[in-house]
Amino acid sequence: MKMMQECIPIESRRNDxxxxxxxxxxxxxxxxxxxxxxxxxxxxxxxxxxxxPQLCPDVIDFDDVGREMILEYIPGVTVLEALEKAEEEMDQxxxxxxxTRLLDWMQVFYxxxxxxxxxxIRGDINLRNFIWTEQYVVGIDFEGCCxxxxxxxxxRMIAFYLLYKPEKTNFKLSVVGxxxxxxxxxxxxxxxxxWESVEGEMEKILFxxxxxxx
Numbered sequence: 346m347k348m349m350q351e352c353i354p355i356e357s358r359r360n361d362x363x364x365x366x367x368x369x370x371x372x373x374x375x376x377x378x379x380x381x382x383x384x385x386x387x388x389x390x391x392x393x394x395x396x397x398p399q400l401c402p403d404v405i406d407f408d409d410v411g412r413e414m415i416l417e418y419i420p421g422v423t424v425l426e427a428l429e430k431a432e433e434e435m436d437q438x439x440x441x442x443x444x445t446r447l448l449d450w451m452q453v454f455y456x457x458x459x460x461x462x463x464x465x466i467r468g469d470i471n472l473r474n475f476i477w478t479e480q481y482v483v484g485i486d487f488e489g490c491c492x493x494x495x496x497x498x499x500x501r502m503i504a505f506y507l508l509y510k511p512e513k514t515n516f517k518l519s520v521v522g523x524x525x526x527x528x529x530x531x532x533x534x535x536x537x538x539x540w541e542s543v544e545g546e547m548e549k550i551l552f553x554x555x556x557x558x559x
Contacts, residue, residue, distance in 0.1 A: 371418035382488035383412040389487035396457045419483050425472035432516045441523045450482040466493040470502045496532045504546035
């Protein structure tokens with residue numbers, strides 16, 4: 346793997362990540378702490394780049410021995426940052442567009458991860474794992490991908506959004522309400538079931554936070 350230049354660390358809970366210059370271009374260098382995470386992310390990238398390359402950055406290079414990847418740099422901010430800015434500016438229209446594009450991303454991802462008997466889910470469905478480019482959403486950090494319940498994952502994502510500070514504001518609730526038709530179509534569930542499930546996911550999130558902060 347070639348030498349990287351002007352590397353700036355990027356905050357990451359699980360791995361070492363840098364924004365670097367590589368052959369005169371902006372790149373992301375990611376070094377995985379665990380081999381299993383590296384192999385899982387490499388598998389997902391290989392699949393997505395074959396079937397839906399618009400969902401993720403391109404993989405420029407990889408190193409199986411060093412558990413490293415060099416990824417295309419996607420200019421933008423995380424979806425969480427974009428939604429927070431929209432709320433600060435009380436721009437509901439922009440927040441709805443961002444959330445709609447995020448749900449579009451998830452629909453394509455779920456379709457491409459479909460197997461004969463199992464359902465692949467995004468895993469680690471927090472809004473920091475998506476980049477907003479001002480036009481569309483790109484997914485990053487795929488080591489958490491696994492088999493699971495897609496309906497529960499969508500509801501979990503909504504629960505995370507509602508619990509980002511400031512929690513459960515009228516703005517956030519109005520954004521969720523504006524994309525409700527898309528959510529119900531994706532999940533094929535009733536509005537009552539949706540809110541019961543989201544409330545349950547929020548309780549789980551709050552409980553985990555309480556345990557982690559002890």
